[in-house]
Amino acid sequence: MNATKLRAGCAIVIAVLALDAMAQSKPIAYPAKGQSPQKQQSDDGACYSWAKSNTGIDPATASAAPPPQGGPAVGGGERVGGAARGAAGGAVIGAIAGDAGKGAAIGATAGTMAGGARARQNKRAQESNAQAQSQNAMSTYYRAWAACMQGRGYTIQ
Structure with a gap:
């Protein structure tokens, strides 16, 4: 099941990168x-300025936007929360088995690992959202640029 999720996640990342390459061109x-x-160079510069001022998007900065940061390390609070939940659950199970401390330690370790996985998944989702926003911004800018160039007598493909 985890391998299937990993493959699906990789496929999504590859698709986003391919769409990004197409959207950014x-x-x-x-x-x-x-x-x-x-004249074409002059018109291109004028349309760049016009599209930038009318959309508020500068393609030089929109495509180079840094990915969002989740915290000082991957796992902001997910690892700590996972460890706490795991320790609590492990203590209960350990108490039933006769050693609450050992159960809590095992539960905390498992919870930390689950929290780390959750943190990585959240980070991938944030990066995907940032990528989609960048693509949408570039698409908006290029539609405005194309409208300007068409108005000046160019055919746009």
Whole structure:
């Protein structure tokens, strides 16, 4: 079951990276009205500024945004919480078996490991959300840039 979840998580990460590469690539502008390379460069710069000011998105900073940080180490509070829950459960089971202290120690170890897994899963979800937000921002910016370039006589692909 864990191997299936791991494979599914890896597939999602690969799909997100592939979509990111497609979403981050700038559309191609063809000079449909015979614009010179200098005119195209000038129009591109003007449309960059226009799209940036109208969307509030700068592609230079949107694609380089750092991933969100979860805390000083992976597992912010999930490991501690898992250890506490595991120790409590282990103490109860250990008391039934005759050694509450040993049961609590085993439970705390298992709880710490479960908390670490939960922390890694939460971190992956945060990174995926940040990636999706970056993709949406770039898509919005490039739609505005394309509208500007089309208005100046370019065919956009």
